[in-house]
Amino acid sequence: MDALQFLTWVRGPGLDIAVGIFVLGVLWRLIEIYTLGRKPDLAEARHAAGASGWHTVFRRSLPPPGMMKRSPVSYIGGYIFHVGLAIIVFLFAPHILLITNLTGLSWPGLPSQFVDLVTVVTMAAMIVVLVDRINKPAKRFLSTFEDWFTWAVTFLPVLTGWMAVQHLLLPYTLMLAIHILTVEILLIVLPFTKLFHAFTLIGSRWYNGRVNGQRGVPV
Amino acid sequence: MQGSLIDSLARQGITRRAFLKYCAMLASMMALPPSAGRAMAEAMATARRPSVIWLPFQECTGCTESITRSHSPSIEGMIFDLISLDYQETLMAAAGHQAEEALHATMKSNHGKYLLIVDGSIPLGMNGAYSCIAGRSNVDLLKETASGAAAIVAMGSCASYGGIPKANPNPTGAVSVSDLVKDKPIVNIPGCPPIPVVMTGVLAHYLTFGALPELDAKGRPKAFFGETIHDRCYRRPFYDQGKFAKTFDDEGARRGWCLFELGCKGPVTYNACATVKWNGGTSWPVESGHGCLGCSEPDFWDGGSFYKALSMPADPLKLGGAAAVAGAAAGVAVSVANRVKKGAAKASHEKATLADLEK
Numbered sequence: 001m002d003a004l005q006f007l008t009w010v011r012g013p014g015l016d017i018a019v020g021i022f023v024l025g026v027l028w029r030l031i032e033i034y035t036l037g038r039k040p041d042l043a044e045a046r047h048a049a050g051a052s053g054w055h056t057v058f059r060r061s062l063p064p065p066g067m068m069k070r071s072p073v074s075y076i077g078g079y080i081f082h083v084g085l086a087i088i089v090f091l092f093a094p095h096i097l098l099i100t101n102l103t104g105l106s107w108p109g110l111p112s113q114f115v116d117l118v119t120v121v122t123m124a125a126m127i128v129v130l131v132d133r134i135n136k137p138a139k140r141f142l143s144t145f146e147d148w149f150t151w152a153v154t155f156l157p158v159l160t161g162w163m164a165v166q167h168l169l170l171p172y173t174l175m176l177a178i179h180i181l182t183v184e185i186l187l188i189v190l191p192f193t194k195l196f197h198a199f200t201l202i203g204s205r206w207y208n209g210r211v212n213g214q215r216g217v218p219v
Numbered sequence: 220m221q222g223s224l225i226d227s228l229a230r231q232g233i234t235r236r237a238f239l240k241y242c243a244m245l246a247s248m249m250a251l252p253p254s255a256g257r258a259m260a261e262a263m264a265t266a267r268r269p270s271v272i273w274l275p276f277q278e279c280t281g282c283t284e285s286i287t288r289s290h291s292p293s294i295e296g297m298i299f300d301l302i303s304l305d306y307q308e309t310l311m312a313a314a315g316h317q318a319e320e321a322l323h324a325t326m327k328s329n330h331g332k333y334l335l336i337v338d339g340s341i342p343l344g345m346n347g348a349y350s351c352i353a354g355r356s357n358v359d360l361l362k363e364t365a366s367g368a369a370a371i372v373a374m375g376s377c378a379s380y381g382g383i384p385k386a387n388p389n390p391t392g393a394v395s396v397s398d399l400v401k402d403k404p405i406v407n408i409p410g411c412p413p414i415p416v417v418m419t420g421v422l423a424h425y426l427t428f429g430a431l432p433e434l435d436a437k438g439r440p441k442a443f444f445g446e447t448i449h450d451r452c453y454r455r456p457f458y459d460q461g462k463f464a465k466t467f468d469d470e471g472a473r474r475g476w477c478l479f480e481l482g483c484k485g486p487v488t489y490n491a492c493a494t495v496k497w498n499g500g501t502s503w504p505v506e507s508g509h510g511c512l513g514c515s516e517p518d519f520w521d522g523g524s525f526y527k528a529l530s531m532p533a534d535p536l537k538l539g540g541a542a543a544v545a546g547a548a549a550g551v552a553v554s555v556a557n558r559v560k561k562g563a564a565k566a567s568h569e570k571a572t573l574a575d576l577e578k
Contacts, residue, residue, distance in 0.1 A: 031550025
């Protein structure tokens with residue numbers, strides 16, 4: 001199999017399989033989680049300002065008092081790479097083209113040079129966050145294989161995509177194929193690891209906020 | 220009809236100067252040092268014209284059309300006439316038994332020395348019955364002819380990689396020359412059709428140095444297939460600026476912007492179209508406003524739509540519906556299992572009384 005046959009495979013059957021597993025996994029996990037059910041809470045609901053599901057959805061995106069000082073790398077690094085990933089995935093012209101082709105939706109992209117800069121910053125932030133995880137004994141102790149693995153499958157598509165655009169190391173054909181392959185690995189892994197927070201984040205925050213709101217505790 | 224090339228050229232009114240210029244052009248095109256042009260001229264002028272057998276298999280004759288109608292009458296065309304082309308069904312006057320006799324006579328008298336050119340793929344299905352010449356299958360003919368060849372030139376994408384006949388679902392079981400012949404030097408000149416000057420360049424190299432030129436991993440001469448269409452494309456600056464034609468008749472298309480979004484396969488296609496061009500340097504597909512199809516790459520026909528950008532997937536939602544159903548089913552099944560487990564736990568729950576605790 002040469003580079004172009006490899007690219008043809010990752011664009012064709014490979015992507016079919018990856019998207020198939022992704023759709024299957026996402027539906028499976030969402031249905032499984034949301035049909036678990038809870039016993040009805042018979043206690044009378046209390047009311048306190050700010051204690052509700054929607055408040056919590058937004059509040060949990062902001063660091064609690066004092067935490068920014070205690071753990072600046074987690075917060076700042078976390079913000080940077082999450083925003084960076086969103087820009088790369090949703091505002092890079094070739095990616096928009098892909099979404100347009102799939103869904104018919106289209107929106108204006110950012111200049112490639114700007115996305116390029118964002119990519120470098122995102123990769124730097126991800127590396128800093130990783131180094132922090134290795135350096136801090138508590139974080140390292142709490143880290144399992146899944147943490148290292150999900151970091152890698154998130155980082156690789158960014159790195160390979162950037163290298164393909166910049167014509168680094170390998171010929172464009174091969175690098176583009178590797179980039180698409182790493183995205184496929186990410187798609188397959190996402191529903192079955194902690195990366196699934198992309199789908200459950202808002203729901204679980206809302207649920208926690210709702211439960212706490214019932215008890216009158218704005219958390 | 221043997222004899223040295225320079226005599227034949229002189230008879231046809233080609234001056235020595237024109238011939239030297241042509242050799243220098245070929246040498247520079249193949250990125251050989253300047254001295255190679257002279258060496259080429261000397262070798263070609265004195266060379267006895269090598270015997271060439273051209274076998275057409277599962278093909279459309281487009282390769283022959285491309286070579287013979289290149290920019291006639293040109294020196295290239297004449298050199299092509301002036302190799303001793305002893306068997307070429309389309310071009311030869313003889314037919315039937317006479318043609319077969321010519322083939323066998325050539326193979327006998329030039330055993331081990333003749334150059335074999337093949338265009339078209341070789342069908343293996345139904346014991347090769349899909350394509351026969353004089354009652355014999357292509358695979359038979361190829362094996363017999365190849366055994367006495369000094370080298371083999373696979374002309375066009377079909378002979379090089381199987382081409383369109385090999386496209387999914389490959390009804391005839393078509394394969395390339397290199398799939399069948401393993402013990403002879405083979406040079407692939409892919410393209411649908413291939414560029415005439417690449418053909419003459421390889422022939423000139425063979426005449427001069429007695430060997431095939433340096434090949435890449437896909438068996439193509441590096442001199443012509445060393446760079447992608449995209450990297451040598453005159454529209455490349457627009458790609459770098461992010462200026463793309465969105466349709467074939469929009470403002471961008473009229474201004475000659477990059478055709479990437481219209482499905483151009485230039486970034487992954489290695490060929491010399493962008494530099495050598497076609498029809499005597501008149502134009503080439505991208506210059507005429509259409510993206511590259513990638514015809515000189517293996518399996519280009521199966522690479523998804525010609526009009527989808529390279530960054531777009533071929534058909535990613537093919538399994539989407541089935542996957543959604545399977546995912547929903549899995550979710551419901553796990554959910555039911557969870558509820559059964561919960562129900563069983565509830566049912567087997569025993570209430571502890573104070574008396575139990577005091578035991």
